[in-house]
Amino acid sequence: MGSEMKAGPMRVLVTGGSGLVGKAIEHVVEQEGGKLEGEEWIFLSSKEADLVDAGQTRAVFKKYRPTHVIHLAAKVGGLYLHMKENLHFLRDNLKINDNVLQTAHETGVTKVVSCLSSCIFPDKTTYPIDEKMMHNGPPHDSNFGYSHAKRMIDVQNRAYFQQYGHRYTAVIPTNVFGPYDNFSIENGHVLSALVHKTHKAKMEGTHVHVCGSGDPRRQFIYSLDLGRLIIWVLREYEEIEPIILSVGEEDEISIKEAVDMIAEALDFQGKILFDSSQSDGQVKKTASNSKLRRYLPDLTFTPLKEAIKMTCDWFIANYDIART
Incomplete structure (x- = not known):
């Protein structure tokens, strides 16, 4: 643990605490012994405070007095909504991020770990992408508003360090999936949308139609693996520069391979049409x-097939409460 932890137990505020990643962190903390003695963890949902509003953000920090913050909250939508409302996503996310970081600064928060997205990377780039390439060119045009707002967290983190010595940092996960994801066929993340689509086709005895080739x-990356890694970043990672949290390049798979794994997990026997x-x-x-491997050379991830099976099982068992 870093030297700043000696002051006493942490009080960790998790913004976006009811979403996919927030729920995964909560599971690790409450079910897997991720919480140390005397620590308090507060999982904040958007119902409790609208972080676009500076006053509400300050009120919630005053109420919980966190020593540490994991900042997951963001205004997000599906691809088509982003394409239509880039300005809206830019402004709301700039406000959310500035409110959280500046209020953390004003209230003496020791450390903030913010969650970025892989869509922030330049559209035209060489592969594999690493942490230093984030600002090397414009992001993909489809959601440039959201992407630029997310990039600004990195800029702001560096400025807080330069001016005040704050250790605010960020993580960049690749495609996250798992329990509590948004399984909406229209607006969900690709893997979870396909889980719902395949389940529906099985129930109705129809084909699965996949958009694209x-x-x-x-x-x-399975959400519980990501949750464990974000807690590690909070406790152990001292850099200001962000860190990519992802499985290796060799574990990259095609959408077609992912659909096949989902079909197997759900025992779907019908046709899959692209x-x-x-x-x-x-x-x-x-x-x-x-970079992650340099820090954690022995790190292993939940095998994708197994993680997809657990996600499918969760979706079926919690169909009535799942976001669809």
Whole structure:
């Protein structure tokens, strides 16, 4: 543990605490012994405070007096909503991030770990992408508002360090999936949307229609693996520069391979049809996890097949409460 931890037990405020990653961290803390003696963990949902509003942000910090913050909250939507409302996503996320970071600064928070997204990387780039390449060119045009707002967290972290010596940092996960994800067929993350689509096709005895060719490749990280890593970053990682949290380049798989794993996990026997007339999005966004490996050379991830099976089982068992 870093030297700053000696002052007493941590009080950790997790913004976006009811989302996919927040729920994973909560599981690790409450079910896997991730909480140390005397620590307090507060999982904040958007119902309790609208972080776009500076006054509400200050009120919630005053109420819980955190010593540490894991900042996951963001205004997000599906691809098409982002394309339509780039300004809206830019402004709301700039406000949320500035409110959280500046209030943390004003209230003497020791450390903030913010969560970025792999969409912040330059659209035109060489692969694999690493942490130093984030600002090397504009992000993909489809959600440039959201991406630029996320990039600014890194800029702001560096400025807080330069001016005040604060250890605020950020993590960049690749494609996250798991229990409590958004399983909406229209607006969900790719893997979870496909879980819902395949389950629905099985129930109705129809085919699974996949948008695009199935060729794009992605690195998928199970939410519980990510939760454990974010807690490690909070406790042990001292750099200001962000760190990519991802499985290795060799674990990148195609959307087609992912659909096959989902079909197997759900015992779906029907046809899977790919609609190549639909957009594929980015062909690949291969990220390097070599920095993470330098810190944690023995790190192992939940095998993808197993993680997909657990996610499918959770979705079926919690169908009535899942976000669909």
